Amino acid sequence: MLILNLKTYPESTAEKSVEIAQIIQNYQTENPQNSKLIHIAPSVLDIEILKRDFSELNIVSQNVDAVTQGASTGWIPVEELIELGVEISLYNHSEHRRFMGAIVDEIKKIQSKGMRLIVCCETIDEAKTILEANPYAIAYEPKDLIGSGVSVTTRPEIVKEFIKAVKDSALPIIGAGVASGTDIVTALELGAKGVLVSSAFVQSEDKLGKLQEFMMAF
Numbered sequence: 001m002l003i004l005n006l007k008t009y010p011e012s013t014a015e016k017s018v019e020i021a022q023i024i025q026n027y028q029t030e031n032p033q034n035s036k037l038i039h040i041a042p043s044v045l046d047i048e049i050l051k052r053d054f055s056e057l058n059i060v061s062q063n064v065d066a067v068t069q070g071a072s073t074g075w076i077p078v079e080e081l082i083e084l085g086v087e088i089s090l091y092n093h094s095e096h097r098r099f100m101g102a103i104v105d106e107i108k109k110i111q112s113k114g115m116r117l118i119v120c121c122e123t124i125d126e127a128k129t130i131l132e133a134n135p136y137a138i139a140y141e142p143k144d145l146i147g148s149g150v151s152v153t154t155r156p157e158i159v160k161e162f163i164k165a166v167k168d169s170a171l172p173i174i175g176a177g178v179a180s181g182t183d184i185v186t187a188l189e190l191g192a193k194g195v196l197v198s199s200a201f202v203q204s205e206d207k208l209g210k211l212q213e214f215m216m217a218f
């Protein structure tokens with residue numbers, strides 16, 4: 001699985017998110033055999049329009065909150081995402097960290113409402129704590145490599161340790177600094193079942209070419 005995290009870059013929000021969705025949809029139409037592997041995590045402000053105009057895309061939320069729908073100003077209740085047809089969300093991303101002391105209960109609460117979580121971690125110890133909540137997936141992203149262009153796969157020993165700790169209970173995903181198809185090949189060889197990518201895709205002048213390069217790895 002390839003997860004393209006669009007974050008909130010100017011190159012990937014509002015009308016740019018629509019352009020990116022169109023590129024992905026075109027790719028999927030021409031390559032139906034692996035189109036299910038591609039997931040896109042747009043800014044939450046863009047989810048509704050993308051769901052409406054690109055109903056075939058696999059849309060992942062960048063975040064969701066363990067709140068009750070109703071009196072929860074500014075938070076993202078699970079119910080609203082599910083209503084929009086979004087059933088997978090990132091959680092505890094390095095750029096949106098949660099309190100580790102509460103994270104197990106929060107994950108359980110969110111998943112009990114039908115949302116599958118890809119919970120991010122920065123260390124193996126965090127992954128082990130998160131595993132207690134039985135999340136759908138855990139994504140290892142070393143903070144110092146995010147946006148660096150230096151791939152997480154340049155640290156194969158810790159990646160292997162992470163995958164070994166997680167693989168029997170949750171989908172092991174890795175990300176941070178992934179910049180090329182070769183990085184994705186290495187990630188899959190190390191045992192990752194998914195790869196999170198952001199800046200190398202969002203800031204590419206040729207997004208279709210970059211997507212093709214990434215997808216060649218699968």
Ligand code: G3P
Nearest residue numbers: 146147176177197198199
């Ligand atoms: O969620 C993916 C992300 O944090 C990695 O970012 O820019 O290093 O691909 P980037």
